[in-house]
Structures are given as structure tokens and as C-alpha cells.
Amino acid sequence: MTACGVQRSFDAIMGRPLCKPWGDAMQTSHFVSALVLTATLACPHAARAQLSRVYPGGMHQYVVNSEMQGTAMAPSVVEFQIRDTVAPTQLPSVTHYSLKIRLFPEEGKLEVVATMTVTNKTGQPMSDLPFLLYRLLEIQRVSDENGLPIKFEQTIVKVGESNLQASLTRLRLAEPIASGASIRVAIAYRGSIFGYPEVMSYVNDRVSEKYSLIRPDALAYPMLAEPTFESLRKAYGIDVPFTYDLAVTVPDEYLVACGGAPLTASTKEGLTTFSFKSKVPTSRIDIAAAQFKVLKDETKKLAVYVLPEDEKNAIEILKGTSRAVSLYSTMFGELKDYQGYTVIEVPDGWGSQASDYYFLQTAAAFKDLKRILEVYHEIAHSWNAKAKPEVRNTRWFDEAFAMYFQALALREFEGEQAYLAEMDRDRDSFIKRAQKDKKNFETPIAEYGKYDLGDNSYSKGAWSLYVLHQLVGEEQFKQIVRTFVTEFREKPADFKDFQLVAERISHRNLDKYFQEWFYTSGSSQLLVDRVSVTEIVKRY
Numbered sequence: 001m002t003a004c005g006v007q008r009s010f011d012a013i014m015g016r017p018l019c020k021p022w023g024d025a026m027q028t029s030h031f032v033s034a035l036v037l038t039a040t041l042a043c044p045h046a047a048r049a050q051l052s053r054v055y056p057g058g059m060h061q062y063v064v065n066s067e068m069q070g071t072a073m074a075p076s077v078v079e080f081q082i083r084d085t086v087a088p089t090q091l092p093s094v095t096h097y098s099l100k101i102r103l104f105p106e107e108g109k110l111e112v113v114a115t116m117t118v119t120n121k122t123g124q125p126m127s128d129l130p131f132l133l134y135r136l137l138e139i140q141r142v143s144d145e146n147g148l149p150i151k152f153e154q155t156i157v158k159v160g161e162s163n164l165q166a167s168l169t170r171l172r173l174a175e176p177i178a179s180g181a182s183i184r185v186a187i188a189y190r191g192s193i194f195g196y197p198e199v200m201s202y203v204n205d206r207v208s209e210k211y212s213l214i215r216p217d218a219l220a221y222p223m224l225a226e227p228t229f230e231s232l233r234k235a236y237g238i239d240v241p242f243t244y245d246l247a248v249t250v251p252d253e254y255l256v257a258c259g260g261a262p263l264t265a266s267t268k269e270g271l272t273t274f275s276f277k278s279k280v281p282t283s284r285i286d287i288a289a290a291q292f293k294v295l296k297d298e299t300k301k302l303a304v305y306v307l308p309e310d311e312k313n314a315i316e317i318l319k320g321t322s323r324a325v326s327l328y329s330t331m332f333g334e335l336k337d338y339q340g341y342t343v344i345e346v347p348d349g350w351g352s353q354a355s356d357y358y359f360l361q362t363a364a365a366f367k368d369l370k371r372i373l374e375v376y377h378e379i380a381h382s383w384n385a386k387a388k389p390e391v392r393n394t395r396w397f398d399e400a401f402a403m404y405f406q407a408l409a410l411r412e413f414e415g416e417q418a419y420l421a422e423m424d425r426d427r428d429s430f431i432k433r434a435q436k437d438k439k440n441f442e443t444p445i446a447e448y449g450k451y452d453l454g455d456n457s458y459s460k461g462a463w464s465l466y467v468l469h470q471l472v473g474e475e476q477f478k479q480i481v482r483t484f485v486t487e488f489r490e491k492p493a494d495f496k497d498f499q500l501v502a503e504r505i506s507h508r509n510l511d512k513y514f515q516e517w518f519y520t521s522g523s524s525q526l527l528v529d530r531v532s533v534t535e536i537v538k539r540y
């Protein structure tokens, strides 16, 4: 095999590391845990390969033959998605969801009427609206804001090139939505969900007597997207956040928990309806129903929903949540739009999730209080600055901060030794990753997004902040983070913005530190050599 061959691109498809030059031209991007391969025509081989098939959703199949590679290999087929040469389809956005949900835990079914405000920010009139739903959810009726039926067709499709099957419904509007205008559509549907464990192991979402979970991960509510991961990712309200209101009806013995603010609960004929609204404009809706016990701290607006078998530790989780909110508020400033916190226990293996002022926490942290660290981590995410889209995938702006904050929480609640031990664990984790794949060692933090190496922000990213903290000292570090988080709460930031804030507050030239930690991989050697933080700081 030559240095550049088709076999390598297959390796990539199998999830193993990419090699150059395919590695230069192709990027893998993990959306949830499904692998999406993307490529640009910059790759000389792809450019010379013959396009043999175009699949819906931007997947392309190429035949690359031996002649093109200058080797004696048999012709091979490569499939990937073109990212930069084909403009991604622009779609309008859902800017408000109003969901009326009835859960039937005994039957394992749900019935939903989803009324959505769809806003057209594409700059051109749009008359086709594709919606993705879980494959076993059947649409009963689609209507416009006057209650008149809208024509639709529902088909089963694959999302991207993955095994993730979804139902795709295309609404054809009689009148296009003008640019800048909004319309309302209502989709009534019912059926079952069983998650996507075959594709994403954590998505076990279902309606059942033990536990019911409704999340976008299982497409339990309509996502305005084409069946590609790129389009689906956009349908989460990350760039265009949405608001919501919900009414969820369950048999009496169940409690409904949701990331939104609870409004009312009313009981009638053995059924209780819980209503909620979004705390702030947000990117996702998470709803759980079970025989929860709920613990509240009214002054701090905290609520913990726990399964009965784990009730005994719930008070510690509530206290941990409260402690972390107080600590981060003191160190890095009160959050202007603070909305309290809702913590919702999900069964083990169903995946923790954090969003605006709530998180889903797997049972492990409720059973083993050593894992309360995960609570400190999730809450820390509320003190994240907003990252520019081009650096978001480095995960530094969210995960480096959350990991370092959780270490600071340990320092505060358990002492210096626990803090130092946590930083040692982060360094060990980076060293292990660097040994496993030298790309983790060689790639600067600022380039993590490009090569999908953002997982290193959990280890080396945390260390980058640790070093800065030791370098500028306690007061200035707090001031830098506080300023950065305040100034870039709405306006998105990149690494240069962080450097400007850090230099302005510390009155130092931090060029060498930023070069070694963000723009080159110089700092990787310092970590692998286990140079002490005191020694590292002397370099700057």
C-alpha cells in the first residue's frame, strides 16, 4: 500500500484515524456518535475520481481506480459527503415549539400535537419544509394556522450515510413563506419510540412505565431538517435558538420533569397535565416522566428529580448543585439571566445532557457520590462564553472551562490535594491520548476543530487554563474569566478575543503562552514530560 490509498479512506469510514494526504482533505465530524465523513475537492484524488452516484442528502460515491493512485490497486469505491463545494441547503428555522403531549406508559406510546412557528431567515421565499421524526411516529394530520390541512408525504429515509432511519415528511405549502416572514404549522402524530441504540448507544429514549424520555436525539419531536447530519445539526437551535411551551399529560402516578420552567400541574380523571415554558431561548427540549421524587431549593430556584431507588443521595446532589452555583457566581460573576437549575436523573447509559439551566444526569452520579464532580461540571457550562462557529468544534470554549471549573470546585470543597490530583488526572488522560495517536500531540488547540480532536479540550484544554491561572494569579484569573464570559455571552469569541481580554486584564504580553498553548503544539511536550506547572509558568 502506498502512502496514500483508498484503503485509508475506508479506514476512516471504519472510524480509524485518517492519514495524510487523505487526512488533509477529508475531515471527520462526529455528530452525536454517528460518523459523517466530509471531504473537499481539494484532495487531488477525489478531484480525479469519477463520480458514480449522488445520493440524496449530499452523499457522493466515487470510484477511485489504480491509475489515479499510481499503484496496482484494484478499483475501489469511496463514499463521502462534499462540504465546501455544494452549498448546504438553507432552510427556515423553528423559532417556537408548542407541544401537547400525551404519554401512555403502559402501552409504550405517545400522541403529540406539535405547533411550530417557522421563520424564514434564508433570504428567499420557501415553500418546501422537510421535517424529520422518529421512524415509528406516524403523522395523522398537518394543518396551517387556520386549521386547514396541508399536503404532506411521509417516507422512511436514512440520515446521511448512517444506519439512522428517520421518517421524512415534506410539507408543500400552497403559499411560500416570504423572506423574513413566519408561519405556523401543526403536525399531529403518534406512535412509539425505541431510541437509536444501534447507532448511538446512549439514545435509549422510549415511553415506558419505568422511564419515559423525549429528546431531539431520538427525533421525538419534529426537526426541520433534510436527512443529513449537517442539516439536522442546524435544526438544533444553536445558531437560531427557539422558545417553547409544553403541556404533557401522564397517568396520575407519574411526575413530568423538563428543562423548562414549570408552570402548572392539574389533575383530572386520573391524568395529570404538567405545563412548562423554556427558561431562555434554547437549542433543545428534554422531557422525562417517571415516578420521580422531587427535591427543591426555592431560594436558589433549584429542583432535583430523582428516581425513588436513588432518593437517599438526592439531598447531596441538591446541595452540590447549590454549592457549585454559589462558587461560580462568587468567582466569575452572577449570571444576568440566571434561571435556577433543574437536575433530572436518567437511567444509566442513557447519556447525560446539559442545556440552558438544566441537565440530565445519569443514575451513576446519584448512586456514587464521588461522581458529584459531574454535577460541578455540568453547572460550569452556564459560565461558558459563546464561541464563533469556526472555533466551536475545538470544544475549548466550553469543555476546557467546564473541566477546569470542576477542578476549582474540588479545590474549594475538598481541598488543594483533590485539585492537584484532578489536574494530574487530566494530564495523564492527555498523555494517554497523545501516545495512542500522535495527532493529539501534534495538533494545536486552535486547530482541534478542523481535525475533530476537540476531546483533547477536556484534558489539555483544562491545563491551558490551569497554566494561565498560575501565571497571572488568583485575582487576575478570576477577573479574566469574568470579563471574557460577560463580554462574550452573546457576541461570539475566538482565541484572539480571549488573548486580548487576558492581556488587557493582566497587563502582560502573553504571546509566548498563546503560541505554545493555542497556536502551536509546543505545550504537548511539556505535558508529556510532566513538567510541573511552576516550571511551565517560568517560561512566560
Ligand SMILES: [Zn+2]
Pocket: 377, 378, 381, 398, 399, 402
Ligand atoms: Zn461538558
